[in-house]
Amino acid sequence: METPDASPAYQKLLTLGRELQLAGDVSALLGWDQEVLLTGKGVAYRGEQMAWLSGWIHEQFVDPEVGEWIEAAAEEASGDIEQSNVRHWHRNWTHATCLSKQLVKDLTETRVLAQAAWAEARKKADFSIFAPLLTKSIELTREKAERWGYEEVLYDALVDEFERGATTKKLTATLGSLRTELVPVVAEACGRESFDQSRITSGHYPVSAQEAFNREVAEAIGFDFEAGRIDTAVHPFCSGMGPGDTRLTTRYNEHDFRSSFFGVLHEAGHGLYEQGLRAEHRGQPVGEAASLGVHESQSRLWENHVGRSRAFWERWWPRAVHYFPHLKSLTLEEWMRSINDASLSHIRVEADEVTYDLHILLRFELEKAIFSGELAIQDIPAVWNERFESYFGLPVPSDDLGCLQDIHWSMGIFGYFPTYSLGNINAAHLMRAVCGQDSEVAREMDGGNYGGLLSWLRRSVHQVGSQIPPEEVIARAAGSPASSAAMIAHLRARYLG
């Protein structure tokens, strides 16, 4: 916070930013507590608390005086950090202030109604229940995007909100080439004999043993338990709620410990990023994670590239057998096949590493078509099912296994899906850069030491925060712009090798 040479306006923004961050992190704790601990009768009051807090934060920030500070600070900003902060503030302030109160209110109300309608529609596998509110939500989102502005097409404004600098054109190119290369890999990998998973799921894996194993591994990859925790929640997530306080959640299945194990590795990847952000930048835009696509690269990197690798399990297989004696009936080779088993299926969140991005591509294409006006709402189920069958070779028996499976649209979240694929692409690209030929980091990891990898990520990604755009974060870290090449090579080696 000490920037003695900065302009008075910049100093005021730093002070305000810190205060709003304190409040925002309080709100994160309220949300975390609601997911993890809060009992049923406390929910209504918690809602009132959270609405009060977010309303207060919004009100402080949209004050016209803040706009004047930003303008004044822009004129005098010197140095990369200051300039980057001012650019972020300017954009955030403009985005927050250009929406009318009525629009914000309509968006909030529609979200509540749409979520309820979606839940019912999914339950009954009946798209018509969801369609009217989805239509309304899309209309409002369109209005929001118009106000925010965009360069070429309206969908640009939506993806840019989650991934600064991303455009429809760039994403179409990136994901399009991913698709082209992915299709033959999927065909071959899914054509192989699948592993008999009942050999694992016939065992019993007590929660306490899962907790102990998860913790041991999370600690080994560098998650700092003096600065965070793992708790149980229905929905697994990671919440970085301040320097020294990053919390992961997971859920336990006593017939398949892999769900909590890889879940914790995934969330710990997010958590390592949060723990690696510069504490002294907390409350400044540059101190935040670069984007969703970068965040997801960190979770995928630890979950898939590290956690499903042969080298990793040469180190950890004996510990797994120690915690779960049922595994004695498997060889390490069989175990490796069990965790790297590709198959075509309907549900995105259950998909494996090979087929996952086909699910994303489908959603990306549909979202583009919706916002360009080419796809009418009532046609979504038919188009979804037709395209799904052409990608996956499977018919969609009902819409709960199709276009009603994801919560995102019901929450008014459009343009988010592509960041999952960017995360996968970025993860592979980063791993190739740091673990390429003759890599000391890779040798260390073969010995079960992940410190070299983490240090490199800290330096190249985590501590950079949002000082530069997300694409640039990856490009500078890896030495070249991300492309799907590394990811395809990784999948070929792992699944077809």
Place this chain on the structure above:
Amino acid sequence: METPDASPAYQKLLTLGRELQLAGDVSALLGWDQEVLLTGKGVAYRGEQMAWLSGWIHEQFVDPEVGEWIEAAAEEASGDIEQSNVRHWHRNWTHATCLSKQLVKDLTETRVLAQAAWAEARKKADFSIFAPLLTKSIELTREKAERWGYEEVLYDALVDEFERGATTKKLTATLGSLRTELVPVVAEACGRESFDQSRITSGHYPVSAQEAFNREVAEAIGFDFEAGRIDTAVHPFCSGMGPGDTRLTTRYNEHDFRSSFFGVLHEAGHGLYEQGLRAEHRGQPVGEAASLGVHESQSRLWENHVGRSRAFWERWWPRAVHYFPHLKSLTLEEWMRSINDASLSHIRVEADEVTYDLHILLRFELEKAIFSGELAIQDIPAVWNERFESYFGLPVPSDDLGCLQDIHWSMGIFGYFPTYSLGNINAAHLMRAVCGQDSEVAREMDGGNYGGLLSWLRRSVHQVGSQIPPEEVIARAAGSPASSAAMIAHLRARYLG
């Protein structure tokens, strides 16, 4: 919140009060989380969050405009509730605004330093380390009390802060007569043969069994687990952080489950009070607990009057033996003796029901003498030790077992101790009123049904909140003003019967 006929000023106060309550309850969660979950590296940032929040709450409330609203509302207040709210607001606002910023700052700073000095002094059993900051703290407290004002003696202002309406004179009378009657009871009860506690502490009581037993009993007495939780913390406490969210903490000793068991009963007593406050009054002064002395009556009632009674254990002894098979070696009679064993000892927080209030009397007398100027700071250890020996018949070997044992003075808390004894007196007085001759409630409890007792407390105490002064709450509930008679009768019956 719906009071359509109230004045605009009153409406504004309701709105502000609700908002400050939301914020205050957020602060309660931050504090609870820090005690129960927060990891070490998150503490500094949490401190910053809590300071921000309490500063914000204070700032909103001390606004001169709020004073004007209170004045306007006072002129038009109609009905008991409105008038009571306005009286509370007036007092709270006056108390908050009459202290200079410098004084508040000095009090805060001295508290931090004094706590550190006290901790060191206690560790080294050296009062001289604590004396300078205790002197400073007492000086500042004196200044605070002068600004708040009082009727007869300065100490009145201090006790009134924790127990509205209490005065030095009244407390001297109440606690003086308690002492007179208590002395022979103590002598006789402590003269009896003591129980060999190693027959219990030689067992092993797993935490999971303690948790299950505690929960079963807390549920049976009416604690609503849909509106609260029990967690583990170093310091046992109860925090009511909103309608539907009351949290208890306890700590476990695997060699003596009674510490967590009676701890949970005690905190559940506080918790039942919090759960019984009127949700629709949350954010209004009338919706708050009446006082510390009333709060403590609820915890003591469930812990001692219910939880250490013969009738209670006739119901629960088989369950205790079920959870803790080690207890099979004891008869119910022996168990009853083990939990109602009086003895003279140095430490207040470890004292039994019979001797506890002698500890309080000692502190009350010393505090009075300090603030009347009769007792100089440097003489505290000598006077403490002399008086302790005359009350307890035991010499004080070192000050960590004497005047350095409690944290209160180091936190600048003076005038709080007497509320513990008021709690004991009130608890016995309430129990005599509701469980007197031919009481349906008492008969139900003999059968293990505590619903009648709880309903009566809800109606007579909990839902009354702070609508009337604490003394009156007890008097109206019991049908007569509290006195030590019921408590002495209770102790005689239990310990000398």
